[in-house]
Amino acid sequence: MSIDHSNVIKPSQITFNKNSITLKPEESVLEALLREGHAIPNSCRAGACQCCLMQVTPEGKAHLPASSQQGLTSPEKELGYFLSCSCVPSNPITVQLPSEASDSAITTQITEVRPLNNTILRVRFSAPLDYRPGQYLNLLFTDDAGVQHTRSYSIASVPELDQTTVELHIKTYENGVFGRWIKGSSVQDQNIEIQGPLGHCFYSDSLAHDNTNTLLLAGLGTGLAPLYGIVRDALNQGFDKPIHLVAGARNSNDIYLIEELNKLEKQFPNLHVSLVALEGEEYEGIKIENIYDFCKNLDIDFSKTHAFLCGAQSFVGKLKKQLFLSGTPMKSIMSDPFLPAKNP
Amino acid sequence: MSDVSVFNKLGGAPAVDAAVDIFYRKVLSDDRISHFFDSTDMEEQHNKQKAFLTMAFGGPNNYNGKDMREAHKHMQLTDTHFGAVAEALVSTLEELNVPKEDIDSVVEIALSVKDDVLNV
Numbered sequence: 001m002s003i004d005h006s007n008v009i010k011p012s013q014i015t016f017n018k019n020s021i022t023l024k025p026e027e028s029v030l031e032a033l034l035r036e037g038h039a040i041p042n043s044c045r046a047g048a049c050q051c052c053l054m055q056v057t058p059e060g061k062a063h064l065p066a067s068s069q070q071g072l073t074s075p076e077k078e079l080g081y082f083l084s085c086s087c088v089p090s091n092p093i094t095v096q097l098p099s100e101a102s103d104s105a106i107t108t109q110i111t112e113v114r115p116l117n118n119t120i121l122r123v124r125f126s127a128p129l130d131y132r133p134g135q136y137l138n139l140l141f142t143d144d145a146g147v148q149h150t151r152s153y154s155i156a157s158v159p160e161l162d163q164t165t166v167e168l169h170i171k172t173y174e175n176g177v178f179g180r181w182i183k184g185s186s187v188q189d190q191n192i193e194i195q196g197p198l199g200h201c202f203y204s205d206s207l208a209h210d211n212t213n214t215l216l217l218a219g220l221g222t223g224l225a226p227l228y229g230i231v232r233d234a235l236n237q238g239f240d241k242p243i244h245l246v247a248g249a250r251n252s253n254d255i256y257l258i259e260e261l262n263k264l265e266k267q268f269p270n271l272h273v274s275l276v277a278l279e280g281e282e283y284e285g286i287k288i289e290n291i292y293d294f295c296k297n298l299d300i301d302f303s304k305t306h307a308f309l310c311g312a313q314s315f316v317g318k319l320k321k322q323l324f325l326s327g328t329p330m331k332s333i334m335s336d337p338f339l340p341a342k343n344p
Numbered sequence: 345m346s347d348v349s350v351f352n353k354l355g356g357a358p359a360v361d362a363a364v365d366i367f368y369r370k371v372l373s374d375d376r377i378s379h380f381f382d383s384t385d386m387e388e389q390h391n392k393q394k395a396f397l398t399m400a401f402g403g404p405n406n407y408n409g410k411d412m413r414e415a416h417k418h419m420q421l422t423d424t425h426f427g428a429v430a431e432a433l434v435s436t437l438e439e440l441n442v443p444k445e446d447i448d449s450v451v452e453i454a455l456s457v458k459d460d461v462l463n464v
Binding site for chain 1: 358361372387390403404405
């Protein structure tokens with residue numbers, strides 16, 4: 001006796017940890033992985049709780065059904081995140097848990113260290129990294145005493161504009177370990193290990209096509225570093241609706257990158273740069289004003305604003321709440337809160 | 345306590361996504377309860393509100409009485425606090441033009457966890 005297979009849909013396959021699993025008809029990625037004994041976090045299995053979040057390789061992004069990305073932010077979608085409980089793929093895909101994405105480190109050499117103001121250094125190195133401006137890297141370095149340290153810094157460069165040159169803005173402290181290390185004599189020739197890229201705070205091309213009508217980028221201190229990357233990325237990708245970039249600091253002396261920002265503003269008529277400090281002298285157009293009030297008084301439709309907030313955790317948290325209560329959807333507020341380093 | 349028919353009728357996970365911002369904004373703006381959220385991480389809290397709404401909408405969830413009691417134990421909650429959350433829930437659904445009978449179903453589910461939340 002023969003069985004007619006002609007109208008049976010060809011089962012799809014997934015690859016996880018180098019194991020191939022053939023999906024049963026209508027079976028989700030989560031169900032198949034659990035059936036094979038893999039421990040995948042999960043809870044509601046209805047696409048609501050997001051516990052079963054996984055990541056597909058870049059080639060597989062096109063094969064994810066839209067329902068498997070319901071409720072995710074645009075950067076999450078762009079990075080290939082999906083809800084494995086709601087994913088019945090039509091083609092073979094390779095999947096992993098999100099945390100596995102970038103835990104390997106590469107070694108490179110620092111090519112440039114230049115002060116941007118009294119405390120902030122521009123550090124450049126060359127690395128063939130596949131990153132989005134606004135993401136961050138972990139720098140691993142060993143101090144004079146042989147102790148290894150890890151510090152996280154946001155990326156200010158844009159791969160399409162700066163090629164393989166990666167730029168970081170690093171605030172140094174009197175007794176900070178990185179400051180002492182980088183100011184050491186032969187540091188320019190020293191190797192540095194980097195991990196990453198990490199983080200979800202970056203521009204997505206979808207913002208040019210959805211109902212977003214304004215970008216608001218607000219940062220305190222070196223929170224400007226990721227924003228400088230994000231704003232140039234957005235402009236380079238052709239975002240032509242208004243962009244408000246607000247760079248803040250405690251004292252007007254601490255505002256940096258003024259020349260570069262002015263140049264960018266002249267080049268792109270849709271970009272509005274504001275420099276805001278809580279105290280100090282007014283110069284170069286710096287306004288002495290509270291940054292929260294300044295943002296509140298911007299003449300923009302907050303419900304159609306997509307925001308990027310970077311800097312100290314307290315600042316990011318406070319401004320996020322203010323924007324959310326002004327009508328900005330939670331999903332439209334990307335943030336990169338800087339957390340204090342834990343020594344060593 | 346899961347009533348998938350109500351959850352599906354309301355529109356499933358996308359309906360929860362549509363409701364959660366409105367609901368959380370109301371909760372944060374209500375002086376009777378906003379102080380409970382002052383020091384919490386907004387994204388984490390947003391996810392919790394989403395889990396709560398999924399449960400109240402009759403969706404699949406892992407809520408159980410013991411967790412509910414444990415999570416709210418030290419907050420000394422009263423009828424006023426519970427009422428404020430219930431009001432936020434109802435006005436959110438009204439804003440989304442959910443029919444009254446469905447709002448009633450949601451309120452019924454929310455009320456079923458009241459004793460656990462208030463630890464009585």
